[in-house]
Amino acid sequence: MIAATTRRQGAAPLAETDAELWRRGDQAAFATLFDRHAEAVWNHGYRLTASWSMAEDLTSATFLAAWRRRSEITLVRDSALPWLYTVAGNLARTEFRRLGRFRRALKRVSDPEVVPDHAESVVAAVDDDRELRRVLEVVRGMPTAEREAVELCLLGEVPTAAAAEVLGVAEVTVRSRISRARARLRAVRVEEVQ
Numbered sequence: 001m002i003a004a005t006t007r008r009q010g011a012a013p014l015a016e017t018d019a020e021l022w023r024r025g026d027q028a029a030f031a032t033l034f035d036r037h038a039e040a041v042w043n044h045g046y047r048l049t050a051s052w053s054m055a056e057d058l059t060s061a062t063f064l065a066a067w068r069r070r071s072e073i074t075l076v077r078d079s080a081l082p083w084l085y086t087v088a089g090n091l092a093r094t095e096f097r098r099l100g101r102f103r104r105a106l107k108r109v110s111d112p113e114v115v116p117d118h119a120e121s122v123v124a125a126v127d128d129d130r131e132l133r134r135v136l137e138v139v140r141g142m143p144t145a146e147r148e149a150v151e152l153c154l155l156g157e158v159p160t161a162a163a164a165e166v167l168g169v170a171e172v173t174v175r176s177r178i179s180r181a182r183a184r185l186r187a188v189r190v191e192e193v194q
Contacts, residue, residue, distance in 0.1 A: 018080040025070045033080055034063055041084050047155040048092040050132040058095070062088045082166045085156035089148070096140070138188050142181055149177035 018036070021029040038059055045058035065087050066073075066080070075083060139150050145167075152163040153174065160178070164171040 017078040019075045019078045022070060022073070022075050022080060030067055030070065033066070037081055037084055038063065040081060041088055044085050044156045045088050045092065047132070048089060048136065048151065049095075050136060054092075054095065058088050058091055061091050065091070076165045077162055079162070081156075082152065082158045082162045085152055085158055086148075086166055089151045089156075093140075134188075135185065138185055139181070142184060146177045146181040146184070149174050150181045153178055154181070 016024075016029075016032070018033060021033050041062050042055050042059045045055035045062075046052065049055055049058065062084055066084060073083065139147055139155075142150065148167055149163060152158040152166065153160055158166070160171050160174045164174045167174065
């Protein structure tokens, strides 16, 4: 049997799995993980925040956390994406709480010199972004179990089996949570139309 990193006669080396790269833990292995998953993590961050700049910040912070914790974490599956998505989701929630505190503090100060970020106002003007913000607002208001399932499976496009492993529940439980979450989203959509 030939190891994943060795070369067969005349063949290119086989790519290492995320788990193998994670176990190696060196800079080259981590750079490969970053190259493989940075775009997917950015897309997940954008779906969570509806903000390009916040998605970039979340991507950076997610991979920084991964680098710092690479020796502490053992991947459950061959893909690092479920874990990276979970970290990005946790960081997004932390950032929303921080921004909420900041906005409340700004209201108390009510400084007329404070100018909103132009880039964020441009993003907010796009219809798709407004719709996404509304959906994210509803998702943030869901019970924790449903919100985590939605963030991983619907927003992060993680298979239900992988999400079940990450969340430590049965796959049928994840499907049930997603079903309840979809019903909540449909109910909100019907209210908006009426």
